[in-house]
Amino acid sequence: MPERLLIKNGFVITMDPLLGDVLGDVLIEGDRVAAVGANLTAEGATEIDARGKIVIPGLLDTHMHSWQAPLRGAYAHGWGNADYYENVFNLRESFTAKDMYDATFAAGVEMIDAGVTTVLNFCHNTMSPEHADESIRAHRDNGQRALFAMGMLGSFDELSVDHQWRLDKVRSLHAELGGDPSSLLRLGMAVSSMEFRPIEQVEAEVALARELGLRMTFHQNTGGQIRELHRLGLLGGDLLPAHANVAADDELELLADCGGGISFTPEGEFVGGRSMTVIGRALKAGATPSLGVDTAARTKVDIFGQMRITFTIMRYLQAQEEREADRWPLVRRPGAPQVEPRKMLEFATVNAAQHVGLGDQLGRLAPGYLADLVIVDPGPYGMALGDPANHVVLRTAPADVDTVVIGGVVRKQDGRLTDLDAGDAGAAIQRVRTRVLGEEHPAMPPHLRKVPAA
Template structure:
């Protein structure tokens, strides 16, 4: 029989040319300007001029006038709350949050979870947030979780769907059991049978609402399957309690942790872990902000999240900006209390620079997502999640270009978004997702969940 020749189709390639490239890689540094070459879903080269590496099939993006950064990653987001935008704007207490937002979860059907998650994911991609830990503590049925996963799959955002183990506050052991079994099945379907963009993890039940015994069972399942975990950490002492139970490790990302003491932060740093801060919600909710500086000093790698669209915008640039200002303010308050005024530079003060904030939203966030070796830097071999920030028409800020990203940028400046080598936004417009569809999804949820209390559905088309 004659031999057959197998032909292979070359993987698509992309050349991002002429950007100010903030690689976030200590060996590569910044390129002013530079190119990023992508083949398939990976970065294959980064350098000052890679034109000779392009082929006739390579798509070229003229990125002059832009800053290229790794895709931003939100490490604590409740996507199911996106249609409740603004509902908690005037909230003050924890009881306000319960009465204004959280009690509505039992009105959400699987269709509502799908539409809310779809709308939130589209808005995040539009704002340069290529990756997210979606803390879905509204899994009231297996169908609800599957609807959220279906929405993330439709948008193509890189997502860790943190399956909420918290049912009703009076949940039975049977309620807990079906969640554990469902997670086991989803691990086979999504994690082992998927493309890697979407993964399932666990949003552990809060210790104060469940029990350490229940959380222990959840962690045991997650470690058996190799799942990432996250947990709301609000009352003091819970990080230490996890450590004393032999459960604390870097695969658990505590969110908030404002009440954690220095000893707990040291325990977290010692196991290679970090904390997800949601600065706008925490600051607006009256929580202590000193944990930001203390965690940074301890080496408990900080990352950032939006938390809930019911209070603030889907805008990690704003979160980075506020975090920087809060951390500077904590330093200044300590200086005043020590009698060192007016402010002066001395070793360790001020603690952070704007570039640290970008590190929180990329390098540290990639580690929190469980992809620290694959994401968070623009370097050969890394997954090609890239955001181009337009600095025109007014021009880039003087000094460190990372400061321009943190202190001068809004989501409107996001020109291009690439996820896994695939262009999702170009020239300031989403390519294969329609913002009006996201808006329609939000209005559908509001009509179903809020009924007559829902706001005007918008202009007729």
């Protein structure tokens, strides 16, 4: 059960516009923040000393395929989508329900260890009802706050047969999980990719999700899809496009008009050769961006890294525009630069909370909000000069995560997980590799490697 907890003497980045930054304390009662301020006292509360450390809201990942945790590195050398489908996605039908449990459990443990308190698990490997059940059981067991987005994309050779049971499964899962927004585990829907499914199936999925009040997300990889969803009356702020690199400016404006945004997965998209301009264009259009890792097959499970590379990409692209407009050397002017590091923290907290349907309950450290937070230890060299948010975004790695609290429960303290074991997660990953790949060695088997010979 959550305990009464008092975080003392930290530099608190609340991400709340009324509270701002506070050199002081955070009081947690039950699963909620009770107070933020200086010199707080709470009789009987467990105290955690955050002196010299930075306290931030828990980080959220809004686009993660948790089932791919055991395939870490399988797409590290990838060159375009063909490598992904050949080396990663084609393995999904080899995953049993047991593999889904182990993979999802391990992914959650690693994310908690890295300060990611909430995940939108885009589970496009629900090849049977049991696959979904075991993924949900894993989320329950690792205790990460999760929006389990049930994947509606089934076998490519069974377009209609496997669609109805998925719709039925969503109904039954909704009845099982309920709709309490404060619950650690909530149900969502990963809508079928429009390029692979008839639009009638997509319409049926969106209708069901809205009937049940579920958040939705989808892979937006082909031009014009947002415009088409708008034309059909399906676009809404409850439907989150992932990637959206090819979205046109008018589509981003349509998203903004309905209070929507995009989930940007910068590291995977950048090295995968996709256009990076969408993140700046989305922000300019008023479509809120959030961030995701996407897949451990390509990228380290690290939202700090995603914030850092997003900042670098956005600054580089804007500087390039300035040069091309003959505004050189760079000088500050209205709109230039477009972002500071703190904006990245907003992407990974405030915006992300909105994208998982908890914008009024998560993503800030303020009274009444869910008590998810992370304490960052700057280490022996101390906090960087200037805005402490700069230190979080530009100088922090998962190894610097000192403490993690989820729903008022301390899940990591003094740099060590409290009720989970990283070794158990590693063993789960190895079990999946042994069953799926038939290989006991911890490295990816040679037959999956596509690295060209030297």
